[in-house]
Amino acid sequence: MKVGRFQLWLLDNVAWVLLVVFYAGFAGANPQAMINIDTLHFLLYSAVPIGFVVLAQSVVLITGNFDLSIAEAAGLAGMSTGVVLMHVPGDAWFTPALCVILPVALGAMCGALNGALVGKLGLNPFLVTMGTQIGFQGLKLLIRPQSIWSRDLPPFFISIGANEVSSIVIFLVVLVCLWFFLTYIRGGAYLYAVGGDKETSNMFGIRPDNTIFYAYLLSGIFAGLAAIFYAGFNKGIPINMAGGALFPAFAGAVIGGVAITGGRGSVVGAFAGSLLIGLLETGLTMFAISPDARKVAFAILVIGSILLDRVRGTLRDRILRPSSIV
């Protein structure tokens, strides 16, 4: 029994184990660069923006759905906010509030659109979010087809995500709040019920259409938060902001234990997944791996995460199945 519990713990925390393994690997290859408090600090900091995208993908995956548009929603929210903020005096009393509320509200609008189409109208999540991904990207380029740098933006907007310590603290606070919501609050716990079995949940008064709508809405809010921290990390709003984040974020969530089929997964595990993605990004950059080779590495990671999801499911069943019904 104890062996089973350890195996289960290992399965649920495989992202943390991989994190240690990869870190040890990179540290073995370049101890001077990796075994360094500044590097560890940077690893945590660089995981924050993609961490928000991982959380955004996780809440949708838990309901048994998927969102291909998250990264572009972050890009659209960031670019639209940037365009507005370019015309707002940096020292106006409302500017700090606008710097936070605007991207979050724009992200929420993107999420609400996906939620209405998938949750309320029952359309296929893959096809819907593929469409909105293209739409958000096009809209972003229509609004402004070039990057916005920090000199054109209110200093407060950049400062939110530029400060390493505050970025990490804000992310951890959001992570703990989300974990608490999903675990201890009915509305959050129902995401798992709907992801596990839509029809049965409906029979018990948990409306899948509303639950899925709110999951996408929450996901959009996280995409808006990601935009703020990408802007701080990049010291501006690059034209391709968060562009490559979608599939690494998906892999991070799945490696972290969020089941592709829905109904299972922890956002704390997803956080470990975000750290792993951040570590790989940093490690591969540090060893001067070309961008094309990095793409191949992340493709392997995405496919690996899907295989891991399947193997983990089979092993979980084997460990948890009581001997009486084998």
Next chain:
Amino acid sequence: MIMAGGPPLLSLRGIHKWFGKVHALNGVDVDVNPGEIVGLVGDNGSGKSTLIKILAGVLHKDEGEIRWRGKKTEIRSVQDSRRLGIETVFQERGLVESLTVSKNVFLGREPTRFGVIDFRKMAADSDQLMARLGLRIKSDQEARFCSGGEKQGIIVSRAMYFGAKLINLDEPTRALSVRGVEQVRNFVKELKNNSIASFFVTHNLYDVYPVADRFVVMSRGEKIVDIEKKGVPSVHALEEMIVKSSLRA
């Protein structure tokens, strides 16, 4: 059929239901008394599931009258049905298999303290309920690892906990082992001990015969037999009665 204490718990009169040209229920009358186990028997397409769906609020009757404890009522939704004290469990649609036993018992009605789900109470109450039904399943076990009989037990315990007065079990013994069928019978008896009436819907007379107080047999949308168990000497006598009645119908 009315008990000395008052009107029946549920009284259905002249229930009709059409699906296009198909007359799925043709003027069905049924009474259920408090704590009574009614075996609702019939082949596929006999109308028994349609009747249960009307009681559950999933389908709406086209004609007829529903009385609950003597008062005329309408069941327009699942919520209406539950408000009256009717719990319905459809075939293979009673549990979210990836959730634990206690989460399934309290699904949609989790106890909270200051808005926070009280998992300790859920686990303690769930363990108590399982023990009462003689089930040795832990509250933190995922429902998918329970046997068919145990799953029915979780569903029954939920109805008991939330004070249901009538529980509709739609084919609860389908695909169960002999032991599972016996378990379900014991759960139904436990419901009766708690004055909870039940509709035990099945196409297999042998599954329900040992526990039912009354048998309502349906065929092609009509009630062809409605008899108390004391009027039936054996399951074979009941079978004969059904054959004769269906030939007449």
